[in-house]
Amino acid sequence: MASAAEQLASNLNFRTFAKAEDLKKRLWFTLGALLVYRLGTYIPLPGLNPDAFAQAFQGQSGGILGLFNMFSGGAVSRMAIFALGIMPYISASIIVQLMTSVVPSLEQLKKEGEQGRKIINQYTRYGTVLLGLLQAYGIAVGLESGNGLVNDPGWFFRISTVISLLGGTMFLMWLGEQITSRGIGNGISLIIFAGIVAHLPTALAGTLELGRTGALSTPLILGIIIMVVAVIALIVFVERAQRRLLIQYPKRQVGNRMFQGDTSHLPLKLNTAGVIPAIFASSLLLLPATLAGFADSATLPGWATTIVGSLAHGQPLYMILYAAMIAFFAFFYTAIVFNPKDTADNLKKHGGFILGIRPGERTAEYIDYVLTRITVIGAVYLIFVCILPEFVIAQTGVPFYLGGTSLLIVVSVTLDTVAQIQGHLIAQQYEGLIKKSKLRGGKRGR
Numbered sequence: 001m002a003s004a005a006e007q008l009a010s011n012l013n014f015r016t017f018a019k020a021e022d023l024k025k026r027l028w029f030t031l032g033a034l035l036v037y038r039l040g041t042y043i044p045l046p047g048l049n050p051d052a053f054a055q056a057f058q059g060q061s062g063g064i065l066g067l068f069n070m071f072s073g074g075a076v077s078r079m080a081i082f083a084l085g086i087m088p089y090i091s092a093s094i095i096v097q098l099m100t101s102v103v104p105s106l107e108q109l110k111k112e113g114e115q116g117r118k119i120i121n122q123y124t125r126y127g128t129v130l131l132g133l134l135q136a137y138g139i140a141v142g143l144e145s146g147n148g149l150v151n152d153p154g155w156f157f158r159i160s161t162v163i164s165l166l167g168g169t170m171f172l173m174w175l176g177e178q179i180t181s182r183g184i185g186n187g188i189s190l191i192i193f194a195g196i197v198a199h200l201p202t203a204l205a206g207t208l209e210l211g212r213t214g215a216l217s218t219p220l221i222l223g224i225i226i227m228v229v230a231v232i233a234l235i236v237f238v239e240r241a242q243r244r245l246l247i248q249y250p251k252r253q254v255g256n257r258m259f260q261g262d263t264s265h266l267p268l269k270l271n272t273a274g275v276i277p278a279i280f281a282s283s284l285l286l287l288p289a290t291l292a293g294f295a296d297s298a299t300l301p302g303w304a305t306t307i308v309g310s311l312a313h314g315q316p317l318y319m320i321l322y323a324a325m326i327a328f329f330a331f332f333y334t335a336i337v338f339n340p341k342d343t344a345d346n347l348k349k350h351g352g353f354i355l356g357i358r359p360g361e362r363t364a365e366y367i368d369y370v371l372t373r374i375t376v377i378g379a380v381y382l383i384f385v386c387i388l389p390e391f392v393i394a395q396t397g398v399p400f401y402l403g404g405t406s407l408l409i410v411v412s413v414t415l416d417t418v419a420q421i422q423g424h425l426i427a428q429q430y431e432g433l434i435k436k437s438k439l440r441g442g443k444r445g446r
Contacts, residue, residue: 020428023184023421030183033175034194040082040171041075041195045164047157052148053079073195081168083139084132086191089173092127094276096120101336111342128173129166136165184424185417193413196406220396227392228407231385235411238381242267243374245367247352264352266343268371271378273333275412278386278405280333281325285311285318319390323383330379331372340367382408 044050057069057077069076072085100106100120109116140161144153172191179187207224210216244265310317344364353359357366386404 020425023424023428026182026184026424027421030179030185030190033179033183033187034190037082037172037175037191037194038073038198040168041073041080041198042078043081045079045081045083046160047151048079048143049149049151050078052146053143056146056149073198075195079143081164082172084135084165084169085195086169086172086176086188088132088135088169089124089128089176089188092124092131095127096124097336101339125173128169132166132169133162136162136169139165184420185413189409189413189416192409196410224392227388231388231404231407232411234381235385235408236415238270238378239412239415241270243270243370244268245354245370247347248355249350249352266347266354266367268367268374269378270374271330271381272338272371272375273330273378273382275405275408276333277326277329277379277382278408280329281322281386282405284325285322315394319387322390323387326382326386327379330382331375334371334375334378338371340364340371343367 054077057079072083072087075082075085096106100110106120106123109119137158140158143149143161144157150157173188176187176191179185179190183190207216207221211218211221244267247264247266249262249264309315311321312318341364344360344367347353347363348359354363354366357363382404385408389403389407
């Protein structure tokens, strides 16, 4: 028998959406905030020579700068005030999450509920400021070292660049929090989503133009489109897939009444780590190529040139290391964000237990056993999604814009946003049913 929530979800229609005034306000606010973000990616830094920087960026677009440019919606290629994007905030969030597993005081704050989360979020903001300050100063010094990139090098340029880039990052962090509280979806994720999707029309038009001129065959383009659709379907399936552990609660007596035991499920996602393993792995692998690009090729030793060449996109060593790093970070980050012992202790505290498993330590061992095995499936899935585009590019030379990391982000954010919209519509319809039942009860009373 379908649950009440499932019945409400099946009855959703455009009439329900038309009546959801609060949802429409949230959607308009989200669209307006994302429009402001896109406008900011076109405001250049003061004192920069845009033409000289555009030429210099072309030589570095294949390294880590290209990855950051994708996440920032092209702001890096234009060196706009949003060039740092939201990456310092993401890095600070990951660092704080790692520290909560190492520092006992932070681990205790994590267990204190809402108040503890507020303090941890404040630490994350402080970390964002520190990382943004260091990265902005490094960018300013790097721009000054370039030939003709800065019109008037000096401390005035450095200070103005640091203020502009750090201010842009802090504004995006605030804008993301506003979208989360007053809009729809996770604000930080939507900002990254908007940056990636912004280049999609241009990339699609470029691919079709290559097909028109004969550089790419029509069957190859159709095959790529089919592959993208199949990968998106796989991402949707795996990201929604869960391993549910049946939790049993014993009978309990409240006053003179005896309540029957209840059952629930402990959902374990196949991909608990999300997109973090792919981001970490690609960032680390692109770092040597980026550093080599800034150095003079004539001064590089032979072994360094060989290593950089072996770590280029599509090379066998790159593929092997990319897959190994994704698998490592999938297990590492899952161990950070999910603690089986804490979960087992919470179940024991509330009287819940898994059938056939003793509460406490044995429950923690069983949860860890299940989580380890489904993480193997999640790691294989991440490796497949991220390696497949690299393999296609290496074999065909197709300028495939949406890589595995960007596809994961786009599909995951879309699923989360659609789920929140559906939640608002279900709540709207549920409130309408309650009002109708009250009106009918009042008429009967008369």
